[in-house]
Amino acid sequence: MIAQELEVSLHMAFMDARQKRHELITVEHLLLAMIDNPTAADVLRSCGANLDTLRSELNNYIEEHTPVVDGTDEVDTQPTLGFQRVIQRAILHVQSSGKKEVTGANVLVAIYGEKDSHAVFFLHQQGVTRLDVVNFISHGVAKVGDDNTKRTETE
Incomplete structure:
Protein backbone atom coordinates (compact mmCIF):
# COMPACT_ATOMS: atom_id res chain seq x y z
CA MET A 1 0.00 0.00 0.00
CA ILE A 2 2.75 2.49 0.92
CA ALA A 3 5.61 2.63 -1.60
CA GLN A 4 8.94 1.49 -0.18
CA GLU A 5 10.64 4.82 -0.91
CA LEU A 6 7.88 6.59 1.06
CA GLU A 7 8.29 4.13 3.94
CA VAL A 8 12.01 4.93 4.00
CA SER A 9 11.26 8.68 3.97
CA LEU A 10 8.79 8.37 6.85
CA HIS A 11 11.20 6.20 8.84
CA MET A 12 14.03 8.70 8.31
CA ALA A 13 11.77 11.58 9.38
CA PHE A 14 10.90 9.78 12.62
CA MET A 15 14.53 8.84 13.26
CA ASP A 16 15.68 12.41 12.68
CA ALA A 17 12.98 13.82 14.99
CA ARG A 18 13.89 11.28 17.70
CA GLN A 19 17.60 11.98 17.36
CA LYS A 20 16.92 15.71 17.79
CA ARG A 21 14.73 14.82 20.80
CA HIS A 22 11.62 16.39 19.29
CA GLU A 23 8.47 15.68 21.24
CA LEU A 24 6.34 15.86 18.09
CA ILE A 25 6.73 15.08 14.40
CA THR A 26 4.82 17.64 12.39
CA VAL A 27 3.64 18.36 8.85
CA GLU A 28 6.80 20.44 8.49
CA HIS A 29 8.94 17.40 9.36
CA LEU A 30 6.96 15.49 6.73
CA LEU A 31 7.57 18.10 4.01
CA LEU A 32 11.26 18.15 4.96
CA ALA A 33 11.35 14.37 4.47
CA MET A 34 9.65 14.76 1.07
CA ILE A 35 12.58 16.89 -0.13
CA ASP A 36 14.72 13.74 0.16
CA ASN A 37 12.04 11.47 -1.33
CA PRO A 38 12.97 10.96 -5.02
CA THR A 39 9.39 11.07 -6.34
CA ALA A 40 8.33 14.09 -4.28
CA ALA A 41 11.60 15.96 -4.95
CA ASP A 42 11.11 15.50 -8.70
CA VAL A 43 7.60 16.95 -8.41
CA LEU A 44 8.82 19.89 -6.32
CA ARG A 45 11.65 20.70 -8.75
CA SER A 46 9.28 20.46 -11.73
CA CYS A 47 6.94 22.90 -9.98
CA GLY A 48 9.73 25.43 -9.55
CA ALA A 49 10.72 24.91 -5.92
CA ASN A 50 14.24 25.68 -4.78
CA LEU A 51 14.85 22.61 -2.61
CA ASP A 52 17.87 24.06 -0.79
CA THR A 53 15.93 27.17 0.25
CA LEU A 54 12.89 25.10 1.21
CA ARG A 55 15.07 22.74 3.29
CA SER A 56 16.72 25.67 5.07
CA GLU A 57 13.41 27.39 5.87
CA LEU A 58 11.87 24.15 7.17
CA ASN A 59 14.92 23.31 9.29
CA ASN A 60 14.90 26.80 10.82
CA TYR A 61 11.17 26.66 11.52
CA ILE A 62 11.35 23.17 13.06
CA GLU A 63 14.35 24.11 15.21
CA GLU A 64 12.60 27.23 16.54
CA HIS A 65 9.08 25.86 17.07
CA THR A 66 9.27 22.15 17.92
CA PRO A 67 9.26 21.22 21.63
CA VAL A 68 12.37 19.30 22.69
CA VAL A 69 12.33 16.63 25.42
CA ASP A 70 14.88 17.16 28.20
CA GLY A 71 16.90 14.35 29.75
CA THR A 72 18.71 11.33 28.42
CA ASP A 73 15.89 8.79 28.19
CA GLU A 74 14.83 7.60 24.76
CA VAL A 75 12.32 9.98 23.18
CA ASP A 76 8.90 8.71 22.12
CA THR A 77 8.23 11.17 19.30
CA GLN A 78 4.52 11.39 18.52
CA PRO A 79 2.94 12.49 15.23
CA THR A 80 0.72 15.56 15.42
CA LEU A 81 -2.90 15.31 14.31
CA GLY A 82 -1.98 17.26 11.18
CA PHE A 83 0.75 14.74 10.33
CA ILE A 91 -3.97 6.85 1.55
CA LEU A 92 -7.67 7.61 0.99
CA HIS A 93 -6.93 9.49 -2.22
CA VAL A 94 -4.88 6.62 -3.63
CA GLN A 95 -7.54 4.08 -2.65
CA SER A 96 -10.33 6.11 -4.23
CA SER A 97 -8.38 6.59 -7.45
CA GLY A 98 -7.85 2.83 -7.80
CA LYS A 99 -4.06 3.00 -7.56
CA LYS A 100 -2.07 0.53 -5.54
CA GLU A 101 0.72 2.54 -3.88
CA VAL A 102 0.97 5.77 -1.92
CA THR A 103 4.02 7.75 -3.04
CA GLY A 104 5.77 10.88 -1.87
CA ALA A 105 3.93 12.76 -4.62
CA ASN A 106 0.59 11.75 -3.08
CA VAL A 107 1.79 12.97 0.30
CA LEU A 108 2.73 16.33 -1.25
CA VAL A 109 -0.83 16.79 -2.53
CA ALA A 110 -2.22 15.75 0.86
CA ILE A 111 -0.04 18.31 2.67
CA TYR A 112 -2.05 21.08 0.99
CA GLY A 113 -5.07 19.95 3.03
CA GLU A 114 -3.35 21.46 6.07
CA LYS A 115 -3.98 25.01 4.86
CA ASP A 116 -2.91 26.69 8.11
CA SER A 117 0.40 24.84 8.37
CA HIS A 118 3.75 26.47 7.84
CA ALA A 119 4.56 23.65 5.40
CA VAL A 120 1.89 24.97 3.01
CA PHE A 121 3.05 28.54 3.68
CA PHE A 122 6.61 27.62 2.67
CA LEU A 123 5.37 25.83 -0.48
CA HIS A 124 3.34 28.89 -1.48
CA GLN A 125 6.35 31.08 -0.74
CA GLN A 126 8.22 28.98 -3.32
CA GLY A 127 5.37 29.58 -5.77
CA VAL A 128 4.25 25.93 -5.66
CA THR A 129 0.48 25.48 -5.56
CA ARG A 130 -1.60 22.35 -5.12
CA LEU A 131 -2.73 22.74 -8.74
CA ASP A 132 0.91 22.77 -9.91
CA VAL A 133 1.57 19.52 -8.05
CA VAL A 134 -1.61 17.82 -9.29
CA ASN A 135 -0.97 18.95 -12.89
CA PHE A 136 2.52 17.49 -12.81
CA ILE A 137 1.43 14.20 -11.24
CA SER A 138 -1.61 13.74 -13.49
CA HIS A 139 -0.43 15.19 -16.78
CA GLY A 140 3.34 15.62 -16.53
CA VAL A 141 2.92 19.38 -16.95
CA ALA A 142 5.96 21.05 -15.41
CA LYS A 143 5.82 24.63 -14.22
CA VAL A 144 9.47 25.16 -15.17
CA GLY A 145 11.18 24.59 -18.51
CA ASP A 146 14.18 22.37 -19.17
CA ASP A 147 16.48 25.27 -18.34
CA ASN A 148 14.76 25.49 -14.90
CA THR A 149 13.11 28.84 -15.69
CA LYS A 150 9.48 29.36 -14.85
CA ARG A 151 7.09 29.02 -17.76
CA THR A 152 4.70 31.84 -18.48
CA GLU A 153 0.97 31.57 -19.07
CA THR A 154 1.48 32.17 -22.82
CA GLU A 155 3.69 29.13 -23.36
Whole structure:
Protein backbone atom coordinates (compact mmCIF):
# COMPACT_ATOMS: atom_id res chain seq x y z
CA MET A 1 0.00 0.00 0.00
CA ILE A 2 2.75 2.49 0.92
CA ALA A 3 5.61 2.63 -1.60
CA GLN A 4 8.94 1.49 -0.18
CA GLU A 5 10.64 4.82 -0.91
CA LEU A 6 7.88 6.59 1.06
CA GLU A 7 8.29 4.13 3.94
CA VAL A 8 12.01 4.93 4.00
CA SER A 9 11.26 8.68 3.97
CA LEU A 10 8.79 8.37 6.85
CA HIS A 11 11.20 6.20 8.84
CA MET A 12 14.03 8.70 8.31
CA ALA A 13 11.77 11.58 9.38
CA PHE A 14 10.90 9.78 12.62
CA MET A 15 14.53 8.84 13.26
CA ASP A 16 15.68 12.41 12.68
CA ALA A 17 12.98 13.82 14.99
CA ARG A 18 13.89 11.28 17.70
CA GLN A 19 17.60 11.98 17.36
CA LYS A 20 16.92 15.71 17.79
CA ARG A 21 14.73 14.82 20.80
CA HIS A 22 11.62 16.39 19.29
CA GLU A 23 8.47 15.68 21.24
CA LEU A 24 6.34 15.86 18.09
CA ILE A 25 6.73 15.08 14.40
CA THR A 26 4.82 17.64 12.39
CA VAL A 27 3.64 18.36 8.85
CA GLU A 28 6.80 20.44 8.49
CA HIS A 29 8.94 17.40 9.36
CA LEU A 30 6.96 15.49 6.73
CA LEU A 31 7.57 18.10 4.01
CA LEU A 32 11.26 18.15 4.96
CA ALA A 33 11.35 14.37 4.47
CA MET A 34 9.65 14.76 1.07
CA ILE A 35 12.58 16.89 -0.13
CA ASP A 36 14.72 13.74 0.16
CA ASN A 37 12.04 11.47 -1.33
CA PRO A 38 12.97 10.96 -5.02
CA THR A 39 9.39 11.07 -6.34
CA ALA A 40 8.33 14.09 -4.28
CA ALA A 41 11.60 15.96 -4.95
CA ASP A 42 11.11 15.50 -8.70
CA VAL A 43 7.60 16.95 -8.41
CA LEU A 44 8.82 19.89 -6.32
CA ARG A 45 11.65 20.70 -8.75
CA SER A 46 9.28 20.46 -11.73
CA CYS A 47 6.94 22.90 -9.98
CA GLY A 48 9.73 25.43 -9.55
CA ALA A 49 10.72 24.91 -5.92
CA ASN A 50 14.24 25.68 -4.78
CA LEU A 51 14.85 22.61 -2.61
CA ASP A 52 17.87 24.06 -0.79
CA THR A 53 15.93 27.17 0.25
CA LEU A 54 12.89 25.10 1.21
CA ARG A 55 15.07 22.74 3.29
CA SER A 56 16.72 25.67 5.07
CA GLU A 57 13.41 27.39 5.87
CA LEU A 58 11.87 24.15 7.17
CA ASN A 59 14.92 23.31 9.29
CA ASN A 60 14.90 26.80 10.82
CA TYR A 61 11.17 26.66 11.52
CA ILE A 62 11.35 23.17 13.06
CA GLU A 63 14.35 24.11 15.21
CA GLU A 64 12.60 27.23 16.54
CA HIS A 65 9.08 25.86 17.07
CA THR A 66 9.27 22.15 17.92
CA PRO A 67 9.26 21.22 21.63
CA VAL A 68 12.37 19.30 22.69
CA VAL A 69 12.33 16.63 25.42
CA ASP A 70 14.88 17.16 28.20
CA GLY A 71 16.90 14.35 29.75
CA THR A 72 18.71 11.33 28.42
CA ASP A 73 15.89 8.79 28.19
CA GLU A 74 14.83 7.60 24.76
CA VAL A 75 12.32 9.98 23.18
CA ASP A 76 8.90 8.71 22.12
CA THR A 77 8.23 11.17 19.30
CA GLN A 78 4.52 11.39 18.52
CA PRO A 79 2.94 12.49 15.23
CA THR A 80 0.72 15.56 15.42
CA LEU A 81 -2.90 15.31 14.31
CA GLY A 82 -1.98 17.26 11.18
CA PHE A 83 0.75 14.74 10.33
CA GLN A 84 -1.72 11.88 10.80
CA ARG A 85 -4.37 13.62 8.67
CA VAL A 86 -1.91 14.11 5.80
CA ILE A 87 -1.00 10.42 5.73
CA GLN A 88 -4.66 9.36 5.98
CA ARG A 89 -5.63 11.81 3.22
CA ALA A 90 -2.90 10.45 0.92
CA ILE A 91 -3.97 6.85 1.55
CA LEU A 92 -7.67 7.61 0.99
CA HIS A 93 -6.93 9.49 -2.22
CA VAL A 94 -4.88 6.62 -3.63
CA GLN A 95 -7.54 4.08 -2.65
CA SER A 96 -10.33 6.11 -4.23
CA SER A 97 -8.38 6.59 -7.45
CA GLY A 98 -7.85 2.83 -7.80
CA LYS A 99 -4.06 3.00 -7.56
CA LYS A 100 -2.07 0.53 -5.54
CA GLU A 101 0.72 2.54 -3.88
CA VAL A 102 0.97 5.77 -1.92
CA THR A 103 4.02 7.75 -3.04
CA GLY A 104 5.77 10.88 -1.87
CA ALA A 105 3.93 12.76 -4.62
CA ASN A 106 0.59 11.75 -3.08
CA VAL A 107 1.79 12.97 0.30
CA LEU A 108 2.73 16.33 -1.25
CA VAL A 109 -0.83 16.79 -2.53
CA ALA A 110 -2.22 15.75 0.86
CA ILE A 111 -0.04 18.31 2.67
CA TYR A 112 -2.05 21.08 0.99
CA GLY A 113 -5.07 19.95 3.03
CA GLU A 114 -3.35 21.46 6.07
CA LYS A 115 -3.98 25.01 4.86
CA ASP A 116 -2.91 26.69 8.11
CA SER A 117 0.40 24.84 8.37
CA HIS A 118 3.75 26.47 7.84
CA ALA A 119 4.56 23.65 5.40
CA VAL A 120 1.89 24.97 3.01
CA PHE A 121 3.05 28.54 3.68
CA PHE A 122 6.61 27.62 2.67
CA LEU A 123 5.37 25.83 -0.48
CA HIS A 124 3.34 28.89 -1.48
CA GLN A 125 6.35 31.08 -0.74
CA GLN A 126 8.22 28.98 -3.32
CA GLY A 127 5.37 29.58 -5.77
CA VAL A 128 4.25 25.93 -5.66
CA THR A 129 0.48 25.48 -5.56
CA ARG A 130 -1.60 22.35 -5.12
CA LEU A 131 -2.73 22.74 -8.74
CA ASP A 132 0.91 22.77 -9.91
CA VAL A 133 1.57 19.52 -8.05
CA VAL A 134 -1.61 17.82 -9.29
CA ASN A 135 -0.97 18.95 -12.89
CA PHE A 136 2.52 17.49 -12.81
CA ILE A 137 1.43 14.20 -11.24
CA SER A 138 -1.61 13.74 -13.49
CA HIS A 139 -0.43 15.19 -16.78
CA GLY A 140 3.34 15.62 -16.53
CA VAL A 141 2.92 19.38 -16.95
CA ALA A 142 5.96 21.05 -15.41
CA LYS A 143 5.82 24.63 -14.22
CA VAL A 144 9.47 25.16 -15.17
CA GLY A 145 11.18 24.59 -18.51
CA ASP A 146 14.18 22.37 -19.17
CA ASP A 147 16.48 25.27 -18.34
CA ASN A 148 14.76 25.49 -14.90
CA THR A 149 13.11 28.84 -15.69
CA LYS A 150 9.48 29.36 -14.85
CA ARG A 151 7.09 29.02 -17.76
CA THR A 152 4.70 31.84 -18.48
CA GLU A 153 0.97 31.57 -19.07
CA THR A 154 1.48 32.17 -22.82
CA GLU A 155 3.69 29.13 -23.36
